[in-house]
Amino acid sequence: MAGQQHVSCGRDLHCVPDISSSTQLASVAGFDFAAMPLVHPRFKREFLEGKAKDRQGAFARSDLFLSSQDWSSLVVGKLSPWLQLDSDDEITRKNSQAALKQELAYAAHLSVPAVLVPLSNSKCANLGRCLLSHMQGHSNHQVWIQVPMVAPSRLTDDLVENDTKQQSSGSNNVMEDSDIVPTSQDPWHWWNTLRRVCHHHKRLGVALEISADLPAQSVINRWLGEPLKCAIFSTTLFLTNKKGYPVLSKAHQQLAHKLFRLDVQMMITGINRHPDKGIRAYQQYMDHLFQNQQPLTGVEAFAKGYEDYLQCPLQPLADNLESQTYEIFEKDPVKYTSYQKAVFQALKDRVPDSEKDTKISVVMVLGAGRGPLVTASLKAAEQADRKIEVYAVEKNPNAAVTLFTLKEEKWGDNVTIVQSDMRDWEAPVKADIIVSELLGAFGDNELSPECLDGAQPFLKEDCISIPCTYTSHLSPIMSHKLYNEVRLCKDKDKNQDAHFETPYVVHLHNVTRLAPSVPLFTFTHPNKNSLDNTRYKSVGFIMEDDAEVHGFAGYFDTVLYKDIILSTNPKTFSEGMFSWFSIFFPLKEPVHVTAKSELVVHFWRNSTPRNVWYEWCVSEPVTMPIHNINGRSYTIGM
16 A cells, blocks of 8 residues: 555464564564563562562563663563452452553553554443553553454354354355344453543553354455454464465455555564464465555555544635645536536537537536636537637635636637635526536535525526535445544633534544435536525434434535435445545534434524525434534534
8 A cells, every 4th residue: 555565463472481582573573563462461469468469679671671762663572461350359350440540550651652552342331441541640651442343252163053044055254244242242342341441542442353164244344344443363364275364254355455555554463373384474365465466546545544534514604715625626527527428418508509600608617716617617618519608707816817728728709707705606698507616525515505605696597507506415424533623623612612612624534334325415407496405404313323422414416417426425436536525513411322223313504694604413323412503512614
């Protein structure tokens, strides 16, 4: 992948008699880091009572065995396996708490980048409290919660059934969909309980133990929306190819490729089951998978570096766009081709062949920017063999400089440049066709309805608008990453909830879409009804699995003309188009939902003569306060 030469892969070490030689051997075998116990796994300490309570001496090996740089780049610390922070026995629990505090403090002293914390059941409230207490301190390392993808008890229960199926139909290493897994047996619930106890702390991550039989795709997708930091592959998962090398099943290969896309680090655990090839063969195979991924799509390449990066939506009416912004939009290979097709078809429909030499169509490009729609319209007219007169209307005086230059050097006299807000312009003629690209990430969020309604006075009765209609779409998403990114956006000069009452433009990446998108608001042009662009609608979603809802992703689709459509909706996405990312409406508090339950959200589009804004709230399965009431945190200026 671009910007990264090989996969980051670590080695899980259970016994480390010599730290220096163990890290060196792991490095020689091609591994980038090693996970190792900070304290000997059998060195149990007693802090309250017992023979070992007053034992003198060091509880761990000295930090001098490695340099500070090696500790901070080559080692992931592992906690003692005997810790039981949620034990019913008070002595055991308090001893475990003291030992955990001691080991985490030593990890902070060593400056290791991360600490592995095993999680084996849903009884983890006290563990969560202790971890949160530590993370609220001055430590900087990440806390990786090591959790199995599928509970070991469930694998045992399914063993005989799966064995029979594999013998009859061949193994594909994928579990079939079954009844809803009880919460106590679902490792995702263990993780989610701990995550909620720790208030979705930003330094919490998941080290996911990959199972031999992969769960249903919906379960995998749910994990892919979590803050995955490391994927742990046991050597028992690897098969042997004809040349005697370790390889993964097709299903596990596909999973690995999805993990690579999220920049998840890999870790190999277990004994070497291919001793003649050496432990390095496992690392080399993971690197081989990494190097042989599908190349990035045009959209992925364009968005590289912007994954899950929150941006405030553009306000082109209130602000003038910069040259760089125009330049990015103009590189879209799909949008302007589609616009050209739409203008071509509209001209063919509007002007019959018998009138093509005499009839001149007035085409008004409203919001011409630096002229790509003007160029597309002129090309469409030439292709259709129709005569047009173009008015390029643009309020931005800086962009108008480019328009005047293009008129002089390229377009000629059949293009008239109008430097004005389209709502204030008094057109000398009426338009046969209006063309605009005023749509935002949510369709109407850059005030296309208000702008095009302002152009109504200079449209002919049978005027064609390109686009003629557009609809916003909404779907609930889970993303620990986005939730924490929003929390970091707090502005001391605004109300305390302003960052959670603001929609953000974002390239969704480390997310899980929890239900298919549904349509929300539709706008049609020309608008021959009353010019009221306020809207209200409530929509419901049936949840596929238990999950945490962190907010709603917004998309749109638009009909340019007849069957020529552009869409950012995942269901109908226009392949190759990158002019628009999605929009994200966050929730102040995550909402827990269960499989097959209904999530109901209410959305409003409200306005005054000066501003437009959205309001939203959840009413099922819990009732939440309305976000952004009266536009107190975010408005779109007119």
